[in-house]
Amino acid sequence: MTTSTTSSSTGSVPAVGSAPGSAGGGLPMTPILFVLGSCTSLQIGAALATGLFDELGAFGTTTLRLAIAAVILLVIVRPKVRSFTREQWIAMILFGVVVGAMNGNFYAAIERIPLGTAVAFEFLGPLTVAAVLSTRRSDLLWVALALAGVSLFGIESLTGAASLDLIGVMFALIAAVFWGLYVLTSARVGRLVPGQDGLAVAMAVGALTVLPFGTEGALVGLMDWRLLALAAATAIMASVLPYTLELAALRRLPRHAFGILLSLEPVLALIAGVLLIGQDATPLRVLAAVLVVGASVGVTLTARSSAPDEPQPVDEEPGWDMPIPTHATVTGEMPVVFSDEELWDEVDSRPTRD
Numbered sequence: 633m634t635t636s637t638t639s640s641s642t643g644s645v646p647a648v649g650s651a652p653g654s655a656g657g658g659l660p661m662t663p664i665l666f667v668l669g670s671c672t673s674l675q676i677g678a679a680l681a682t683g684l685f686d687e688l689g690a691f692g693t694t695t696l697r698l699a700i701a702a703v704i705l706l707v708i709v710r711p712k713v714r715s716f717t718r719e720q721w722i723a724m725i726l727f728g729v730v731v732g733a734m735n736g737n738f739y740a741a742i743e744r745i746p747l748g749t750a751v752a753f754e755f756l757g758p759l760t761v762a763a764v765l766s767t768r769r770s771d772l773l774w775v776a777l778a779l780a781g782v783s784l785f786g787i788e789s790l791t792g793a794a795s796l797d798l799i800g801v802m803f804a805l806i807a808a809v810f811w812g813l814y815v816l817t818s819a820r821v822g823r824l825v826p827g828q829d830g831l832a833v834a835m836a837v838g839a840l841t842v843l844p845f846g847t848e849g850a851l852v853g854l855m856d857w858r859l860l861a862l863a864a865a866t867a868i869m870a871s872v873l874p875y876t877l878e879l880a881a882l883r884r885l886p887r888h889a890f891g892i893l894l895s896l897e898p899v900l901a902l903i904a905g906v907l908l909i910g911q912d913a914t915p916l917r918v919l920a921a922v923l924v925v926g927a928s929v930g931v932t933l934t935a936r937s938s939a940p941d942e943p944q945p946v947d948e949e950p951g952w953d954m955p956i957p958t959h960a961t962v963t964g965e966m967p968v969v970f971s972d973e974e975l976w977d978e979v980d981s982r983p984t985r986d
Contacts, residue, residue: 663884667893670874674897675904677870678747681739682909684853684862690739691842692849696863698735698839699850701871706836711829720824727817727830728837734810736842737803744800746911748902752782752924753801755898757808761815762931774927781923784916835871895928 684693716724741750756778763775785796821830843850853859898921905911 660884664893666877668896670877671894671897671900672904673869673873673877675747675900676908677866677868677874678742678901679904679908680862680866680869682742682747684859684866685739685743687856687859688849688853688863689846690743691736691846692853693846693863693866694732694736694739695839695842695846695850696853696860697867697870698732698835698842700864700867702832702835702839704867704872705828705832705875709828709832711832713833716825716829720830723817723820723824724830724833725837727814727821728834729841730810730813730817730838731834732838732841734807734814735838736845737807737810741800741804741807744797745804746902746917747905747909748898748911748913748917748921749785749796750800750804750807751901752785752898752920753804754808754811755924755928756782756805757811757813758815759927759931760808761812774930777930778924778927781920781927784920784923787916831875892929892933895925898924 681693681697684696688696738750738754741753756775759775759778763772785801821834824830825833853863902913902917902921906913
């Protein structure tokens with residue numbers, strides 16, 4: 633989820649090599665390891681989730697996982713629900729519905745197609761949002777590169793090298809749409825709701841959103857301690873632990889470095905699928921993941937090179953961009969290349985949108 637804390641800035645932004653906490657040039661290693669640990673944890677969580685599908689179903693697994701994660705976050709964050717305004721509630725509810733739909737469709741996808749393939753398809757959502765909201769038409773080329781990458785999966789199916797379940801692909805594309813909406817709704821919540829209250833409430837709303845589709849499976853999980861323990865491990869590995877690791881890294885890495893690291897997600901998902909659940913890594917799948925990663929890195933670097941100076945948060949050390957955790961804090965895949973202010977200013981400046 634995006635967190636928005638802006639204030640007036642003092643001082644100019646130094647080179648990346650002058651980062652606090654780094655002994656010399658280059659980026660500090662500890663936050664880099666935190667981000668990589670977050671991405672790894674997310675893929676382990678997804679692999680664990682696949683072990684529940686046979687008995688709970690994709691939506692039953694999603695319901696139980698989001699519910700457990702919501703309980704943990706609500707206990708830790710303790711949101712001040714009585715102080716929320718109507719506008720804040722609307723923003724959090726919309727965000728929560730998107731979180732639930734995104735997670736449910738993603739799990740339905742990885743129930744039918746390989747994990748790395750599903751993540752690559754899902755990347756199309758936020759990449760498209762980034763390109764459409766950008767004033768740089770060249771960003772459409774990065775989306776075209778990502779489309780070229782995912783098209784390789786179709787070529788693989790047509791040539792008979794490996795078949796893809798079309799329903800699984802459909803679920804992945806629906807998840808991509810909701811991931812794009814996640815970019816917008818999480819930015820809105822980040823602007824309106826202080827701290828992490830919005831994320832905790834949205835997680836609970838997300839669980840309620842998929843509950844009608846996963847009630848039976850969730851009840852089966854609640855009645856079986858083995859399944860419940862596995863669902864709890866999935867919630868921790870796919871939500872709570874990545875969230876904690878990212879918060880530890882956020883104030884030590886500049887925005888573009890954070891974004892590039894999270895752009896490795898399709899490759900990490902492919903590796904996790906091979907090592908943890910025995911899925912195949914064909915040459916075309918590897919090339920597809922590399923192209924999608926390249927597109928994500930390109931969007932991130934392009935945004936970095938042309939973005940205006942951003943205000944310095946009051947609790948930040950001078951000279952550092954505030955990176956924005958997004959999908960990775962909830963299900964973990966990709967960074968947003970816009971700050972809240974940039975994104976919504978861009979939306980407001982467009983008179984119409986199809």
